[in-house]
Amino acid sequence: MDFEAVIGLEIHVELNCATKMFCDCPNRPGDAPNTHICPTCLWFPGAVPRLSRQALEKAALLCLGLEAELQPVSAFDQKVYYYPDLPKGYQLSQAHLPLSRGGGIEIPGEDGQTRRLRIHHIHMEEDVAKLVHEMEGRLPISLVDFNRAGAPLVEIVTEPDFRTACEAMEFLKALRTRVRYVGASECSMENGTMRVDANISVRPAGSDRMNTKVEVKNMNSIRHVGDAIAHEIARQSAAVQAGEAVILHTRLWDPDKKATVPMRAKFEGPCVPDPVVPVIALSAEWIADLRGRLPEMPAVRAERFMACYELNGEEAAFLSAEPEVAGYFEALITEGVAPRMAMHWLSTQLMPAVRERETALDACPVTPARLGGLLKMLARDEINAKAAREVLGLLFDEDGSPEAIVRRRGFGQVSDTAALEQLIDTVLAAQPAAVADFRSGQGKAMGFLIGQAMQASGGKANPKVIREMLAKKLAADSIESP
Amino acid sequence: MEELFVHRPAEATASGNGPLHGMKVALQPNCSVAGWPADAGSDALADFKALEDATIAGRLRQAGAVLCGTTRMSEFGFGLHGSRAGEAVRQGAADAELVLDLMGESRLAALRASVFGFKPSYGRLSRLGIIGLIPSMECAGLVTADLEVIAKILDAVAGADEMDFSMPAEPAADPEDGPIDPSRLTIGVIAEALQGLDDDAQAGFRQTLAAIRETGATLLDLSFPEFSLFPLAHQVVGAVEASSCAGRYDSVRYGRRAPGAKNWNEMYLRSRGAAFGPLVKSYLFQGAYFQFERYGAFEAACRIRSRLVARMDRLAAQVDVLALPAVDLAGSGNAASLGDTYARFGATLFANVTGQPALVLPPCPGTGGAGLQLTAARGGDGRLLALGRHLFNGRGGKA
Structure with missing residues (x-):
C-alpha cells in the first residue's frame, strides 16, 4: 500500500527583546544561572505579570512578516501543567484568542510550481525555566535555572499542509529568513531561538482522512527536522502495514541513533482565561503604524533585484535570503559597483572569507565602502583579479583604504605598453615552440604565453593588455615571416 | 485567650507624616509587607516571607499609617472559617483592618463586629503583593468603626499603579461628590x-x-x-480560576515539602496534595472538574456572569x-x-x-x-x- 504523510509544524521562536515578557528582567537566558530573576518571573505569591510592550510589538511584527492577520482582540490563558521547570503550574499562553490567525509562506515545490503552506495561527507565550541534570559524586541532582523563565516566545502553528520532509525544511528556511528580516529573532535552531515540533500521521495515498498523529521533538537543526520527519513517516507506514495502531504520543529525535524514541503520552487540558493580564486590544491605527515599519520582505526584494539588476531567480533568491547579505549587496551598488560584479564577489569571495574567519557580514572590517573601493579599482583595470583577491584578504587584517594597501604593497597593475613591450619580447624569444604552435593554428598556445608573461611581471601585468599586445605581435610577426 | 495578632512588628512606627498619620491599620498575612510572614493562612505558603511591600501597604505607610500586625485569616481568605477579621477593630487594637473580600468576608466580618465594612470597586486598589485565590473577584476590603476612615484610606491607597497593568490607567470618574438633596x-x-x-x-x-x-x-x-444565579456564577467561575491560579502556590520553594517522594515530580505533586486544607482543596477539586470535564459549563458560567454584570449596571x-x-x-x-x-x-x-x-x-x-x-x-x-x-x-x- 502507498502511504501519504500529513504533517503540521509547531514552531517556537524566542523573541530578541531586551526584557522578559512579563517583568523587567533582562532577556539573556544564557547568562550565569539565576542572575536575571525577580518575584514576578519566579512567580512568587503576590507577583503581578506586566506584559512588555516590546514583546507585543515584535510578536505582532513577526505575524505581519508571515502575512498573518492580527486580531483586534487577543488574550492570555493559563495552560495548566505541572513540571519543575514550571513551578507555578501554568504557562501564560494564548489558547482561545491568539494574536493572529491565518498567514502562510510560498515555497518552491518539487515540481517547480510554488506551493503555499498555510499558518493556522500565531500566539504569544512565556518560556519556562531550564532544568540542568548533574551528578554530585554518585548522587544525581537536578538544578533549575530561572533565567529563561518568562522569556518572550511566539508559537507558529501551521495547518497540516505538509506532505514531505523536504517541504517542512523549505518552509522553515523561508520562515527563518522572514523572521530575521523583521528583526524579531535570530531564529536559530542551533542556539535554541527556534524550536520545532512536528506532528506527523500517515494515511493511504489519496485518502482525506486524518489519522492519529505523533509529535516529534528535540531536533536542533533544520536538517534534523527533515531526518526526523522522514524517519517517522517510514516508522508509522511500517507500523500501519504490520497492522499496529498508532497512538497519540510524543517522541524524541535521537540524532546519534537517527531514530525517534517514545517520550510520554501527550496530555493537554483545556486552558483557562488568565484573570490578571489585561485583554490586548489592537487598534487599526496601531496595526497600520506597525505595518509601516515592516521592511521589504525577501520575496518582494528578490523580484526587485531581478528587475533592477538583471539577476536571475536563483541569484536574486540567494542575495535576498539574509537581510545582511541583501543590505551589503545594495550598499555595494550604491558605492558604484556593477551588480553582477557585486553579486559575484559577495557570494564567491567575501562570504566564504567571512565564514572562514568565523565572523559576521555586518561585523567584519570589510565594509561595503572598502570592498567597493577595491572592486572599482578592478573595474578600472588598476589591479587584476588575482591581486584583488589578495587585497581582500588584507582588508580583514589591515586598516586603511584598499587604494592605500594596493599602493603600499605594490599591487598596482602594469598596463603601460612601453614597460610591457620588452617583457613580451623576452617571453616570445624564450618560447619559440609555443610561438610555432600558435602559428600552426593551436589557439591554446596563447593562454600559455599569457601565463608566461604574467609570471614574468610578478603577477602585476594587466592580463587584458598582455593579451592584446601578444595578439598584435604574433599577427605582425606572421605577416613579416616569409 | 489566644493572641489576636499572628505577627506584630518589633517596632510599629509610621514612616510618613501624611493624612493617615498615627492611624493603626491591621492587615492579614496575605498583604505583603517586606520581611513579614505572608502565608495567607495556608500551609502551602508556610514560612514564606514577603520580599517587597504590596503597593497598598507601601502607600498606607507613606501616608503615615502604622501597620500594627496581621491577624489570623481563613486559608487564602476564602470564607471566614478560622478568621478573626473584625476583632482588632472591635477590641480597639486597630482603627481599620484590611480584609481580603472574595465573596463578602470583609463585609460579614464588619457585620459580626457591628462596624462598617467596605469592598471597593474591582480595579480601584492595586493587586501587587496581594495573595489570594480568585483574582477576578477578590479585593482588599476595609473594616472600621468610623466611616471617615474608609474615605481617608481610599484616598491614600487607591489609584493607578504602574506595577499593576490590570488596573485602569485612569480610574472611572466618580460621580460628582456634590451635596445630597x-x-x-x-x-x-x-x-x-x-x-x-x-x-x-x-x-x-x-x-x-x-x-x-x-x-x-x-x-x-x-x-x-x-439574581439567584449569582452564587452559581461565583462558584463555577471562582472554583475554576482558583484551581488554575493556585498552581502557583507550589509548597516547594516555600511551604512544606512532603517527605518520602521518589523523584521530584512526585515531590511536587505530594507537596501540593498535602499543602491545602479541606475546604480549599474541595474548591480546587471542583474547579479542576469543571476545567477538565465540564469546560462548557465553565464557559456558560462566564456568559451568565457577563449578563449579570450588564443587568446590574442597568439597575x-x-x-x-x-x-x-x-x-x-x-x-x-x-x-x-x-x-x-x-x-x-x-x-x-x-x-x-x-x-x-x-x-x-x-x-x-x-x-x-x-x-x-x-x-x-x-x-x-x-x-x-x-x-x-x-x-x-x-x-x-x-x-
Missing part, C-alpha cells in the same frame, strides 16, 4: 435580594427601608429575575444607590463545607461577581441582624461612601 434621592431595592432571608431578617430589613424613606428619599422597587444607572440586605447566613455549627460557605455569603457575593463597590452599615437594634448593604455602579466608590454617610446620619448614627 434627600428629596431627590432615589434608592433602588432589588426584590429578589430578599429571598433566602428568614422572616426576622426580612422584617428587619423592611424596617431599615422604612427608616430610609423617612429621611425623604424615594424607594424604587427593581426586579432582577436572575444601578436608574438610581443613586441600590440597597440590599447584609446578612450573615451562617448555618448552625461550625461546619466549613463548600455548600455552607457559599450559603453563608449569599447576600454579599454578588458584588464580587460584578466588581461593584459595596458598603455594609452596622444593623440597627431590633432589625433581626440584617444590616444595610449599599452598592452602586463599578467606579462609584466616592459617591457611595458619601450616600452611606448621609443615610447612616439620617438614622441618627445608630449602630
